[in-house]
Amino acid sequence: MKDIFSIRNMSQERIVFALAVLLFVVAGATLRGFLDAGNLVAIVRSVSVLGILAVGMALVIIGRGIDLSAVAIMAMTVAWYLQMLDRGTSGGLALVLAVAGVLAIGSINGFLIAYADVPAIFATLASGSFVYGFARSQLITQDATPVPPDHWIEQLGRFRLADIPVEVFFFAGVAFLAFLFLRFAKWGRYVYLMGDNFLAARNMGIPVRPMIVLRYVISALIAASAGVLTASSLHSINIRVVNSNLLYDIILVVVIGGVGLSGGRGGMRNVIVGALLIGIMQNAMTIIDISNIYQNLIKSTILLAAIVVDSLLNPRDEQTAQQGDI
Amino acid sequence: MKLKKMLAAVALTMLGGLAVNVAAMAQDDPGPAAYEQALKGKRVAMVPMAVFDLSQGWAAYLKREVEGWGGTFETRDPNWDTAAAAQAITDLISADPKPDVLVVHSPDLNSFSKLLKKAQAAGIYVVLVDNPMNYPADAFVGSDWDRLGQLEAEAVVKGCGENSSKKIGLVQGDAANASSIYQYNGIMKVLDKYPDFKVVAKPFSNWDPTTSRNVTATMLQQNPDICGIIDFWDGDATGATAAIKDAKLDGKVFLVTTGGGEMVDCKALEDGTFGAVVMTEVQNQSRDMNAVIKFLLQSGQPPGTSKTYIYTLERATTKADLKPTTCWDVKAVQAGNF
Numbered sequence: 001m002k003d004i005f006s007i008r009n010m011s012q013e014r015i016v017f018a019l020a021v022l023l024f025v026v027a028g029a030t031l032r033g034f035l036d037a038g039n040l041v042a043i044v045r046s047v048s049v050l051g052i053l054a055v056g057m058a059l060v061i062i063g064r065g066i067d068l069s070a071v072a073i074m075a076m077t078v079a080w081y082l083q084m085l086d087r088g089t090s091g092g093l094a095l096v097l098a099v100a101g102v103l104a105i106g107s108i109n110g111f112l113i114a115y116a117d118v119p120a121i122f123a124t125l126a127s128g129s130f131v132y133g134f135a136r137s138q139l140i141t142q143d144a145t146p147v148p149p150d151h152w153i154e155q156l157g158r159f160r161l162a163d164i165p166v167e168v169f170f171f172a173g174v175a176f177l178a179f180l181f182l183r184f185a186k187w188g189r190y191v192y193l194m195g196d197n198f199l200a201a202r203n204m205g206i207p208v209r210p211m212i213v214l215r216y217v218i219s220a221l222i223a224a225s226a227g228v229l230t231a232s233s234l235h236s237i238n239i240r241v242v243n244s245n246l247l248y249d250i251i252l253v254v255v256i257g258g259v260g261l262s263g264g265r266g267g268m269r270n271v272i273v274g275a276l277l278i279g280i281m282q283n284a285m286t287i288i289d290i291s292n293i294y295q296n297l298i299k300s301t302i303l304l305a306a307i308v309v310d311s312l313l314n315p316r317d318e319q320t321a322q323q324g325d326i
Numbered sequence: 327m328k329l330k331k332m333l334a335a336v337a338l339t340m341l342g343g344l345a346v347n348v349a350a351m352a353q354d355d356p357g358p359a360a361y362e363q364a365l366k367g368k369r370v371a372m373v374p375m376a377v378f379d380l381s382q383g384w385a386a387y388l389k390r391e392v393e394g395w396g397g398t399f400e401t402r403d404p405n406w407d408t409a410a411a412a413q414a415i416t417d418l419i420s421a422d423p424k425p426d427v428l429v430v431h432s433p434d435l436n437s438f439s440k441l442l443k444k445a446q447a448a449g450i451y452v453v454l455v456d457n458p459m460n461y462p463a464d465a466f467v468g469s470d471w472d473r474l475g476q477l478e479a480e481a482v483v484k485g486c487g488e489n490s491s492k493k494i495g496l497v498q499g500d501a502a503n504a505s506s507i508y509q510y511n512g513i514m515k516v517l518d519k520y521p522d523f524k525v526v527a528k529p530f531s532n533w534d535p536t537t538s539r540n541v542t543a544t545m546l547q548q549n550p551d552i553c554g555i556i557d558f559w560d561g562d563a564t565g566a567t568a569a570i571k572d573a574k575l576d577g578k579v580f581l582v583t584t585g586g587g588e589m590v591d592c593k594a595l596e597d598g599t600f601g602a603v604v605m606t607e608v609q610n611q612s613r614d615m616n617a618v619i620k621f622l623l624q625s626g627q628p629p630g631t632s633k634t635y636i637y638t639l640e641r642a643t644t645k646a647d648l649k650p651t652t653c654w655d656v657k658a659v660q661a662g663n664f
Binding site for chain 1: 376377378379382405406407500501527528529530532533534535536539540541543544545547548561562564565567568572590656657660
């Protein structure tokens with residue numbers, strides 16, 4: 001414990017946390033209005049949906065996988081749900097169909113990876129494209145679908161507690177539940193074991209295949225809930241988000257916080273630290289009015305720096321070298 | 327003798343008149359035949375940036391017109407992916423039969439320059455729509471974005487009024503798209519004429535509503551007394567709208583944006599979330615496209631000869647200007663009811 005701050009123990013998470021604190025202090029000291037309560041809430045809120053998606057992604061990545069279909073699931077299921085309402089499908093039926101759709105995609109992802117042995121990166125890349133293409137061509141007629149007036153999604157978006165919007169609570173709640181699952185549930189511990197050494201986990205009798213399916217189903221559900229929150233705050237969902245950088249931003253949050261892409265490493269703390277760093281950075285850059293080209297440059301430079309420092313301080317060992325990254 | 331001559335003259339005149347009449351009766355108007363010959367079976371292909379309200383509107387109106395004069399119409403959907411759009415254009419150039427006219431909605435000023443040159447060399451007329459390029463196509467049909475920006479700025483100055491804080495925020499699109507760059511230039515030109523109006527922040531949304539919400543929230547947090555915001559596209563202005571509502575500033579911030587005049591624009595003007603919308607009038611734009619396509623196909627000039635700019639007439643529409651016919655309905659257009 002005493003050498004927690006020594007250089008040898010500077011894990012990526014701590015580096016990024018220190019960076020976030022440093023940025024926060026500098027921005028707080030130099031930028032007018034940065035430390036206002038309203039702005040602090042805005043910072044957390046701006047990364048809440050991203051953070052929720054990152055929680056789902058982290059659960060998958062820790063178990064040595066990746067879910068590239070998350071953004072497609074998030075946008076298309078909510079757009080489909082809203083479109084059904086718009087066409088007069090009853091609210092209950094539409095909800096059941098949408099949730100069934102999400103469960104189906106998650107299960108298909110998990111099945112392809114666990115039972116058909118398709119690498120996660122290809123299985124979810126393909127299923128994400130399929131979800132987008134199928135929904136866009138068969139189910140959804142326009143790119144932006146509005147939330148009907150006074151629908152529960154809109155009411156959800158109006159919810160505030162002490163002026164803090166609902167997304168923030170939801171992010172905190174999802175992260176906390178995921179933390180409890182990973183830390184205290186037996187199946188949560190299995191996620192680490194499988195991520196660390198898949199063969200050993202299987203040999204010791206862990207039901208690895210159902211576990212994989214479960215993870216992708218959870219990831220799909222979390223993604224869909226992020227879509228609901230997006231729609232609740234914007235009063236519509238725009239499926240164009242599927243073609244945005246959002247997916248990379250999710251992976252960025254997970255990786256920058258220190259969850260290793262090779263699996264078995266990291267937790268919810270990393271996700272929160274990663275999300276906060278991105279939130280503080282983006283907020284400060286918006287206040288300074290930096291053009292978005294430079295914003296992307298700065299963001300990617302910081303990510304590169306974090307990765308380089310991490311690989312210097314935590315060199316790859318024999319085991320990770322054998323396993324390789326995803 | 328004299329009488330004979332006179333009679334002959336009269337007879338000749340009558341004969342002549344008869345002949346002229348006969349000829350006139352036999353001769354049809356040459357227009358329709360030439361029109362049909364030039365247009366029938368001609369292929370028009372459109373590559374928009376993606377399928378969204380504007381391009382759905384153009385495609386529906388154009389398809390009806392083109393099929394109306396005996397041509398064929400197809401669209402390719404690159405789904406916001408510049409590489410996929412380039413691939414679609416490449417495919418079309420080498421297709422057999424290749425299109426006679428290519429309608430392109432370019433994502434930026436330069437990406438397609440070489441491809442469009444190739445298309446013209448292959449005998450295909452190129453019509454650019456909505457987003458201009460640094461490439462002289464046969465025709466450009468769309469907004470004069472500089473002028474559009476000026477209209478937005480005039481609207482926001484008027485919406486703020488003399489007794490306001492005179493602080494304005496911009497939510498730009500991105501730094502590469504012509505519509506964003508020229509819109510900005512136009513806005514700044516007008517604001518130069520009103521020196522007491524100041525732009526206090528000008529973040530980018532990347533055309534994404536969530537980003538628009540986040541940057542607008544920050545902007546309002548820093549400058550709660552902003553009197554007007556110009557968001558560069560109605561597609562992401564829902565985000566700015568949400569941020570204004572969250573800051574409990576609805577009714578206090580005059581939001582100006584631009585869009586294709588789909589029903590969402592009219593609804594937002596009606597309920598006061600948009601203060602003014604500069605509409606790009608999709609129906610008229612589509613009619614302009616159709617007219618210039620028909621002209622090019624009949625002109626006999628090889629592709630690449632003319633450089634025509636056809637700018638849409640635009641106005642800043644406010645709630646007071648709304649008429650039942652102001653907006654069009656993408657759902658009706660899709661269902662063929664228009």
